[in-house]
Amino acid sequence: MGKTTTSASIATGLAKRGHKTVVIDFDVGLRNLDLIMNCERRVVYDFVNVINGEATLNQALIKDKHTDKLHILPASQTRDKEALTREGVEKVLNELSESFEYIVCDSPAGIEHGALMALYYADEAIVVTNPEVSSVRDSDRILGILQSKSRRAEMGMDPVREHLLLTRYNPERVIKGEMLSVQDVEEILAVPLLGVIPESQAVLTASNQGIPVIHDDLSDAGQAYQDAVARLLGEEREHRFLDVQKKGFFSRVFGGKA
Amino acid sequence: MPQATADLFASPCLQFKGSMVPLTTLELLYFDPEKFSQTLQEKIQQAPNLFKNLPLVLSLDKFADDINNLNLLQIRELCAAQELQLVGIRATEPAQIAAAQAAGLAVLQPSRGRQEAPEDDSQSSLQKASEPQTANPQSGAEATEEVEDPPPGNGVAANRVIRTPIRSGQQVYAPGGDLIIMAPVSAGAEILADGNIHVYGPLRGRALAGVRGNTEAMVFCQSLEAELVSIAGQYKISEDLLGNHWKKPSLLKLEDDRLVIREL
């Protein structure tokens, strides 16, 4: 999928552009975010500890090593998922919103408790989709839940603002008919497109190094995430990396993959 | 004792109220347990959401088989096994009524003068008749009067207009009127109306118009890509809808009790 990869890069991007940002891992039990952010060895307290009053937010928040205005609130590796209560989550979000401009919630997969908690208080939602029929169908479901079960829906407030982020996009496979095209996905979901992130080796390299791929200015995926962050902040940017890239001299000679 | 509680206990503990509930009717021609289960299961698979925990009335108006072959207790169990709840039967024959009473099922009056055209094998019948049945405790002649929905106060039909997409897993129903959707209806979504359904966008999910038996109901859509379309119980699934009208602006209605598709 790419939700955690996207949360890490979007949060980093917002912070790099000067906005005080915190990214929260809602995937209790898995803890992928702190691996991608390379802070797993600095975790002392986690999200559930804060909810249970066993630690203060300041004790649990981890300051990112690479980006000044970025903090991480890690998930608990051991607790059970029910520890995330609606009241507990609300209390933590309220406290965070006093000192942060953006709170990025990395949702677990599916439509179970953790995902519902991650989306309940959302003002905006970035729905991450892969160009496959089953993934698009799941996103459609999540969009339905956002518009019916979120706090904004339940309170009759303005709806959650929706963004579509298509990731692991591979134009070659689209041409071969093995993947849905950007147009197909937009047509089915009818949600404004925030960005298209190409399938890229740079993402794997970045996550192995624990540096969100958006830091990699030279990579296609890094640039695509930078564009997405700019659009999120209201800038107009043309979508890139939608077509098959012509092979450069070196890759032609050495037959490598870009 | 608090005043509210005292008031409560001063009033009678129950009262009778007339009400109308839509009940789906299962019309039985003859009874063979195996065929019964199998046919039921096939029908349910085509619209599982529609059938879940549905209260059912068994109609014996057309029952032509030997009454001794009719086992109402078994029928109730076979229905229950598919999460359908048999609540009563519709019959006039004294033997049938006696059988129903022995099985603890309610006996409702048969429908009057409602014609059912012979089934065409290119389509199937989901609910032969899903008309409102009165469930009135004051039994007697007037109790079984079939009443139309009371018109809403201002004389305007209870139409429902929705401007946001209907997503997979969502269900929207317009009781007593038309359903108008000015957005796409996703695959995996279900929209229902007692009246007509209009979709100003692609219809990719299931659309059921005239769900309480209105055979005049129609379905209009800007692009026909539906999983299922049903009007008053007559339905077609997507493989029957594929063809000239697929992905085109279309109108679906009943003609001689058959579901037909027309260009819009």
Ligand SMILES: Nc1ncnc2c1ncn2[C@@H]1O[C@H](COP(=O)(O)OP(=O)(O)O)[C@@H](O)[C@H]1O
């Ligand atoms: N654009 C991409 N190109 C290549 N691999 C990707 C891309 N985005 C994500 N991945 C890989 O897919 C896997 C799942 O990503 P992750 O962000 O953890 O997904 P999720 O949080 O939705 O489960 C990871 O191995 C990640 O490196």
Ligand SMILES: [Mg+2]
């Ligand atoms: Mg994840």
